[in-house]
Amino acid sequence: MPDDRLAHLVQDARRGMERALQIRLIEHSIAFGHWSFLRILWEHDGLTQRELSEIAGVTAPTTSSAMNAIESLGYVKRMQKVHNKKNVYVYLTKSGKALKEKLLPLAEEVNAIAIDGLDPEEVRIARKVLLKIIGNLVVDEQNLLLTENKRLPSKRELGRLTSV
Incomplete structure (x- = not known):
């Protein structure tokens, strides 16, 4: 599903x-x-x-x-x-x-x-919405990394977490 x-x-x-x-x-x-x-x-x-x-x-x-x-x-x-x-x-x-x-x-x-079957206005709106979502997530990441002193885990760290 x-x-x-x-x-x-x-x-x-x-x-x-x-x-x-x-x-x-x-x-x-x-x-x-x-x-x-x-x-x-x-x-x-x-x-x-x-x-x-x-x-x-x-x-x-x-x-x-x-x-x-x-x-x-x-x-x-x-x-x-x-x-x-x-x-x-x-x-x-x-x-x-x-x-x-x-x-x-x-x-x-x-x-x-x-985008087949979508009219130009639907494509324009989809792009606008996706760009807004991306922008929101960039701001969130910056806030977490800069203000809250969080960090992105390395791929090695993530690998260790999933291999346990």
Whole structure:
């Protein structure tokens, strides 16, 4: 029986969109987890791996693993600058840049499928509501982290909690 609570509906919609896009991306040997990194690099080529992690909202090891995979496919190159050996910079290759023309239409197709049957006003309202929800949750997180001195648990901590 489907759960109609808002959090579950949003999660189900996200999952459905991710699966629909993954089915399309796999034809190009791209995992859904690599999609967000490519999207970021198409807009901001030459970021450090640390910056890429921060923008994507994932841990450094996650980014490193993804870059290993994407680099092995020939879509990115990692380099250190002569004057700054500390940071690893990520650059799209020619084929990585060319992927944008192939993959963005797939995401647009999934978005079109998701809103099929909705009129433009319904889409506008849905976007407005989702942006408001996101904003409310960002404010809540900031309040908890800054004012109440709470913190986000690491994935390792969460793993320990669930493995008991």
